[in-house]
Amino acid sequence: MKGRKLEIPPHPPLTKGGKRGVFISFEGTEGSGKSTQARLLSEYLKKKGYETVLTEEPGGTTISREIRRVLLSTKHDKMGYMAELLLYNAARIQHIKEKIIPALTKGKIVITDRFSDSTVAYQGYGRGISLRLIDSLDRIATDGMRPDLTILLDLDVEAGLMRNKHINKVDRLELEDVKFHKKVREGFLKLAAKEPKRIKLVKASKGINEIHRDIMRIVEKVLKALIARESARRLAKLGGTESKLEIIARRRVTGA
Numbered sequence: 001m002k003g004r005k006l007e008i009p010p011h012p013p014l015t016k017g018g019k020r021g022v023f024i025s026f027e028g029t030e031g032s033g034k035s036t037q038a039r040l041l042s043e044y045l046k047k048k049g050y051e052t053v054l055t056e057e058p059g060g061t062t063i064s065r066e067i068r069r070v071l072l073s074t075k076h077d078k079m080g081y082m083a084e085l086l087l088y089n090a091a092r093i094q095h096i097k098e099k100i101i102p103a104l105t106k107g108k109i110v111i112t113d114r115f116s117d118s119t120v121a122y123q124g125y126g127r128g129i130s131l132r133l134i135d136s137l138d139r140i141a142t143d144g145m146r147p148d149l150t151i152l153l154d155l156d157v158e159a160g161l162m163r164n165k166h167i168n169k170v171d172r173l174e175l176e177d178v179k180f181h182k183k184v185r186e187g188f189l190k191l192a193a194k195e196p197k198r199i200k201l202v203k204a205s206k207g208i209n210e211i212h213r214d215i216m217r218i219v220e221k222v223l224k225a226l227i228a229r230e231s232a233r234r235l236a237k238l239g240g241t242e243s244k245l246e247i248i249a250r251r252r253v254t255g256a
C-alpha cells in the first residue's frame with residue numbers, strides 16, 4: 001500500500017528544490033527507552049497512513065553499521081576521543097547521504113534513534129571536546145541539517161544503566177562511569193533549554209504506553225503545524241485567497 005506523502009518545503013540546504021518529508025530524532029542517555037519509543041511512533045504513523053523510515057545512529061547503512069561496530073566494540077579501549085568524534089561524524093555523513101535525504105525527498109517521515117545532539121552531549125559534554133570544534137565538524141557532516149522535531153527522553157542515569165544491565169546490553173560507551181553519563185544527561189538538558197522549539201523533553205520514568213501517548217500528542221501537533229505552514233506558504237506563492245474547498249481541507253488537517 002502506498003502511504004501518504006507530505007508536501008512540505010525542502011530541508012535547507014540538503015534537499016534544496018526537492019519535496020521533503022519530516023525529520024524526527026530521538027535522543028537520551030543509556031536505557032532511556034528511545035529505541036522502543038521510536039519503533040512505537042513509526043508503527044503509529046504507519047497506521048495513520050504515512051510512509052515512515054525508522055533508522056538509527058551510528059548505523060542505518062552498511063558502511064555506517066561497520067563504523068558502529070568499530071565504535072562500540074568493548075575491545076577498542078585504546079580509541080582516542082578525537083578518533084571517536086570523527087567516526088561518529090563519518091557514520092552520519094554516510095547515513096544522511098544514503099538514507100535520510102533520499103527518504104525525505106520522497107516525502108517520507110524519517111525517524112532516527114540519535115542524531116547530532118548525541119555528539120554534542122557525549123563527545124562535547126561527556127568527553128569534554130570543545131563545543132566549537134564539534135559544531136564546525138557538524139557543519140561539514142550535516143550542512144546545518146537539523147531535525148524538525150527531537151524527542152528527548154530524560155531519565156535518571158543510574159536507572160537507565162540498570163535497565164540496560166537487565167537486558168545484557170554492553171558497549172564501549174556504556175562502560176564509562178556514572179559521572180560521565182551524568183555529564184551527558186546535563187548536556188542533553190542544556191541543549192533542550194537552548195532549543196525548546198525543536199527539542200521536546202519527555203519524562204522517561206513513566207510506563208511505556210504513557211510515554212508513547214505523550215510522544216504521539218507532541219508529534220501530531222508538530223505535523224499539523226508543518227502542514228498548516230506549508231498550505232499558507234503555497235497560498236502566499238499563488239498570491240490568491242483561500243477557496244472554500246481549501247479552507248475545508250486546511251481545517252481537516254489542522255483543526256484550525
Ligand code: TMP
Nearest residue numbers: 057058088114115118119122123173174
Ligand atoms: P545506542 O546504543 O543508543 O544505539 O547508541 C550507541 C552509543 O553511541 C551510545 O552509547 C551513545 C553513543 N553515541 C555517541 O557517543 N555519539 C554520537 O554521536 C552517537 C550518535 C552515539
